[in-house]
Amino acid sequence: MKSVFVINGFLDSGKTSFISYTLGQPYFRTKGVTMLVVCEEGEEEYDEKLLKATNTVMVTVDDVSDITPDKLIELDKKYRPERVIFEYNGMWNYKEFKLPFLWKLEQQITLINAASFELYYTNMRSLLAESLRKSELIIFNRCDGLTDKLASFKRNVKALNQQAEIVFEDAQGEINLTLDEELPYDVSKDHIDLTDATYPIWYIDALDNTDRYIGKEVSFTARCLIPQPVIKGMFVPGRSVMTCCAEDIQFLGFPCKFTGDLGCKDGDWIDMVCKVDKEYFEGYKDEGPVLKLVSLKKRGKPANEVLSF
Numbered sequence: 001m002k003s004v005f006v007i008n009g010f011l012d013s014g015k016t017s018f019i020s021y022t023l024g025q026p027y028f029r030t031k032g033v034t035m036l037v038v039c040e041e042g043e044e045e046y047d048e049k050l051l052k053a054t055n056t057v058m059v060t061v062d063d064v065s066d067i068t069p070d071k072l073i074e075l076d077k078k079y080r081p082e083r084v085i086f087e088y089n090g091m092w093n094y095k096e097f098k099l100p101f102l103w104k105l106e107q108q109i110t111l112i113n114a115a116s117f118e119l120y121y122t123n124m125r126s127l128l129a130e131s132l133r134k135s136e137l138i139i140f141n142r143c144d145g146l147t148d149k150l151a152s153f154k155r156n157v158k159a160l161n162q163q164a165e166i167v168f169e170d171a172q173g174e175i176n177l178t179l180d181e182e183l184p185y186d187v188s189k190d191h192i193d194l195t196d197a198t199y200p201i202w203y204i205d206a207l208d209n210t211d212r213y214i215g216k217e218v219s220f221t222a223r224c225l226i227p228q229p230v231i232k233g234m235f236v237p238g239r240s241v242m243t244c245c246a247e248d249i250q251f252l253g254f255p256c257k258f259t260g261d262l263g264c265k266d267g268d269w270i271d272m273v274c275k276v277d278k279e280y281f282e283g284y285k286d287e288g289p290v291l292k293l294v295s296l297k298k299r300g301k302p303a304n305e306v307l308s309f
Contacts, residue, residue, distance in 0.1 A: 199241075
C-alpha cells in the first residue's frame, strides 16, 4: 500500500513553502523515495539540496490528463517511491483526481491565502468546494489584518466540510484566538427564534460551539426526517441547504428526542420548539448537539424549501 498526501490550493496559497517545510521535518522523514508531483509552477521553487537530502524526486505535470491511474503507475515503475506527495493545482477539478489501486490517500490538506478567499469563494465556489470537501486540515495563511473576517471564513468552510480542522495563521504563525462574531440572533437569550436566513448559520455554529446553546429553547421551521432503521423516540428535524450549487444540497439537521406520539410522519413540514443538549450520539462518534422536543405543529410547505448560506 503506497501512502499518498495531497496538498491543495490555488496559486499563491503557500503550497510549495508548506511542502518544503514538511519535507525538512524529522517526523516526516522516510527511508524510501518520496515522489513529489508538482501540478503547477508558482513563484517559489523547491530547493535542490532539500530534495536531495530528503531523497525526494520531483515530477512536474502540466495537465490533469497526466495524472491518470495508468500514468501514475508508469511513474511508480520508474521511481519506485515509498510515498507520493501531490502539490495539486487548485484550478483543476478535484473530481477528476483518481489514484491507482493500492495507493492510499493518507491525508488531504488545503491551503488558502486568506486575503484572496472572498474572491475565490464568490467567483469559483464549485472548484473551491471540491478541494475543501474531503480535506482533513484547512489552513488559512496571511491572515494579518483580517481578524474580523475569520469567523465568517470559518463558517463558510464548515458549510462545505463540517469535520475539517481549520487553522488560521498570520506572519507570526498560528493565530490563537476565539472566533466570536456578531451572530444574526441574540445568543444570550433563553429562546432563539430562527428564520430561513438564520437556520444555516445556527446549525454550523451549534455544531461547532454546542456549549453556548445548552439549555436554550430554539424554534424553527423544519422537515421531519424519520431515520432508517427507526430509532425509538428519535427523529431528525432539519432543512435542505445549498452549500455550493444546485448539485450540492445537503439536509442539515440534528437528532431530536421525543416521548409519546410524535405527531408527524417522515417528510412532513413542521414548526417546532426544542431544547438543546449535548450528548454522545453514534452518528457523531462523539458528543454533539442533541435536541429535546418541546412542541411541534404540522404546517404546509414554506416559501423556500431549500435554504442557502
